Amino acid sequence: MTTPVVEARAVGRVLGEEVKQEVLKDVDLSVAPGEFVALTGHSGSGKSTLLYLLGILDRPTKGSVWVDGVDAGPLDDDERAALRNNKLGFVFQFHFLLGEFSAEENVMIPMLRRGVPRDEASGRAKKTLERLGIPELAGRRPGQMSGGQQQRVSIARAIANEPKLLLADEPTGNLDSVNAAVVMELFEKMSDDLGMAMVMVTHDNSFAARAARRLVMRDGRIVEEHARGT
Amino acid sequence: MAPRLVIFLALRQLWDKKLLNLIAALGVALGVAALITMNSIMQGFQMKFKGEILKISPHVTVYAKELDTSASLGAQWARAAGAKGPVLVTVAHEQPNDRTVSIKRPHELVHALERMPEVEAACRGINGQAILSFGTKNTGVDMRGVDPDEQNRCTPIAGYVEHGSWRAFAGARDGVVLGSGIAETLGAKVGDRVTLVAPAGGAVTLDVVGVFEVGIPAVDKARVYVNLEKAQTVLQRGSQIGRIEVRLRDPEASEPTARRIEAVTGYDTEGWQEANANFLSLFAMQNMIVGIQIASILTVGGFGILAIQIMLVMQRLKDISILRSVGLTRRDILFGVLIQGCLTAIVGGLTGDLLGWRIVKFLGSLKVKSEGLVKSSTFVVYEDPRFFVYGVVFALVVGAAASLVPAFRAARVEPVAVLRGQVG
């Protein structure tokens, strides 16, 4: 059996300071390399919380998260940052780009952090933007782009570093249906082209149906699991 | 850490908020400009003052006052006796040493002093108060009885003689050299005949052979130089010597050398630093006060950087979260803010240097007549390149200190908290 790119083992997460709430309860999840997993569920069911844990941005209250065969629990802050930099890509619901940098520079930052030389990072950033159909945006700042364009740039940033796992939290949530479909297709294409695994939170059932696996969450648990076509 | 990326990010963020950061930098610039201006003025004045003092003051003066050694012997006796129980206290009056007002065998002492390696020259003298009359005018003077050649080696006065000459004084037993202020008061010129009378009763008639001006009103308005014998006559002191003045190779070493001479000769001595201790300690106090003021201005400048960097960090919580999520470490974020704060401060420091330099140049060109402690026709400023270096160094220290708080605030950001929307 191959090593899962990410694995959650009996993960629990309690949130809140005064009123503690068990937001995740004993979640087990394993994502194989190249696999496309869709995460659905009602608002407040814990999807984003789980995604942050899988992306080792957050630490679980219980259980453990393994990335590419490594237990992230004992790692310190710097090691976790390096792991994110080397293995993971994020796309957030609100296409977070750095407003003071051009599209190309935004895409370059994770590569530069990894030590990729500037020229090479720039070349790869341009190529990735081209692949996403927006080469003309390279020199533009986020303030001069539409929402859909910004979201595509943030996808470029997430994949240019060629992560093993892409984590996306409602990446189409802020887009109109045409743009949403375009972004969705891009994800599938990237996943196929680069052999990248993907966990995507989505409210859109038609998108979720295209995933290899579709998980449904309710009250902090994964309550249903569907393979494609079922 | 990824230094190149961090520098790239920091520079861009700094540049993008250049107006805000420039305002913060200006606060620092004002502090640095104040530092440079105040130091130039104070050092200028203080160095001018010291220079003037050293021009004509002896570095060390040996007074005709023996140190009270017998008293300590008496005290020893009393102690020794006291140990054995109560004894009668001797009430015989001690010879008051102050009454010994002349230096014994002054020639030998001068030669002995000149053999000391620290000493460049030594000269004999006798001082006293006298009244100088010219025509119907009188004025009180500080009379200095000197050997002209000897004196000129100790305190090079010859160069300050503006009318007549010191050489003429050396050649004329009946000559007198007047301070310019006295010459003005009396209306006396070179060639005029004046009378010198001391309260003790002696009187001599002298020819004005020179008028000097050293630029210290207190000296120019009070001092006259006459030959040793004339002073002795006026003061009715026979051939006594009242003091020996000493010039050192290193004027800054006046205190230890003075103490050494004191120990060797048994006479009371005073270095120029001690003699001017009131001024020098005033300067030290002045320097401290100005130092505190400058530190306050720089601190206020630092708070400008702190406030603006904190504000920018709070504005950039989302940016910081993104950077952390794509793999930047807390240290990357910390240094990013520190670099911005320090660069702001350096820009402020350099601007302050420029500003300070212009102000100092301007002040230096001002024609200001001053007749206080020293006479001067311009604003005395002292331009020391070190002030400019200090300016930038202090600015940098202030900038680094000021950006510590925002830097740690930025490094503490929890990306998940921001992404969840709890913060920012």
Ligand SMILES: Nc1ncnc2c1ncn2[C@@H]1O[C@H](COP(=O)(O)OP(=O)(O)OP(=O)(O)O)[C@@H](O)[C@H]1O
């Ligand atoms: N800081 C917090 N303190 C306490 N409870 C929190 C906090 N943040 C989130 N929660 C709770 O955690 C639960 C899960 O939140 P999460 O954001 O994971 O839901 P979600 O499935 O992503 O919802 P949505 O579809 O609206 O994005 C919610 O019930 C929410 O109220």
Ligand SMILES: [Mg+2]
């Ligand atoms: Mg969510």
